[in-house]
Amino acid sequence: MTNTLVLDVDGTLVDTNYHHAVAWFRAFRRFDITVPTWKLHRAIGMGGDKLVAAVAGDRIEQEHGDDLRKAWEAAFEPMLAEIRPLEGAHRLVSAALEQDFQVVLASSGKRHHVDHYLKLIDAAGITSTSADDVEESKPAPDLIEVALRRVDASGRAVVIGDSVWDCEAARRAGKPVVSLLTGGFSEAELREAGASAVYEELDRLRADLTDLPMA
The missing domain is CATH 1.10.150 (DNA polymerase; domain 1)
Structure with a gap:
C-alpha cells in the first residue's frame, strides 16, 4: 500500500x-x-x-x-x-521519494509561482496543483482532493501544512494533518485546528517520516 x-x-x-x-x-x-x-x-x-x-x-x-x-x-x-526555500525542503521531498512515498503539492498559488517554487526546491518533476485547478481554495478541501486524484492516492495519505487553514482543509477532506511552525501560527493554534503533530522545522519532520499518521 x-x-x-x-x-x-x-x-x-x-x-x-x-x-x-x-x-x-x-x-x-x-x-x-x-x-x-x-x-x-x-x-x-x-x-x-x-x-x-x-x-x-x-x-x-x-x-x-x-x-x-x-x-x-x-x-x-x-x-x-526574494523568495527562498525553507531549510530542509529539498531534503524532505527527496527523502520521501527515496522511501517510496508518493509526493504531491497542494498549492492554491498562481501556476507560474508554483513552478518557480518547484525549481527553488529542486523538485521540478513533482505533481502539483494551483489556483487554476479548483473552484474554491483552502479552507475548502478541493485542493487536497484534486491533489490526491492526480497521484491516484488509493492508499494512505497525510497532509502537511503550516496554517490553521491547511488543518481545516485536511479535516474536511478526511485526512490527518501534520503542521509546521514555519507559517507563523502557534503550536496551540495548529493542534486546536486538528494537527496531530507540530514540528519546528522540516528536517525534524523528515526524521519522523515513517511515523507520520496516515489515513
Whole structure:
C-alpha cells in the first residue's frame, strides 16, 4: 500500500507568508483601505478568493474583490526573486521519494509561482496543483482532493501544512494533518485546528517520516 504526502507549499516549503501579507497590505492601500498586516498574516493560507471577505468584509469583496486580487499579484510579483526555500525542503521531498512515498503539492498559488517554487526546491518533476485547478481554495478541501486524484492516492495519505487553514482543509477532506511552525501560527493554534503533530522545522519532520499518521 502506497503512502502519500500531500504538501502545502507557501509557508511550508518556501518562506513566503510575510511577503504575501505585505503584498496584500499594498493591494488594499491602492483602494484607500487599511487592513493591519497582523490581520492579513492570520489569513495567509486561504486562497485569494476567500481572503478579501475574511479580512475586509463582504462589501469590499463585492466592490473590489477582483481588482484587489490583481493588485495583490502586481505587488507580489516583484518579490518573487526574494523568495527562498525553507531549510530542509529539498531534503524532505527527496527523502520521501527515496522511501517510496508518493509526493504531491497542494498549492492554491498562481501556476507560474508554483513552478518557480518547484525549481527553488529542486523538485521540478513533482505533481502539483494551483489556483487554476479548483473552484474554491483552502479552507475548502478541493485542493487536497484534486491533489490526491492526480497521484491516484488509493492508499494512505497525510497532509502537511503550516496554517490553521491547511488543518481545516485536511479535516474536511478526511485526512490527518501534520503542521509546521514555519507559517507563523502557534503550536496551540495548529493542534486546536486538528494537527496531530507540530514540528519546528522540516528536517525534524523528515526524521519522523515513517511515523507520520496516515489515513
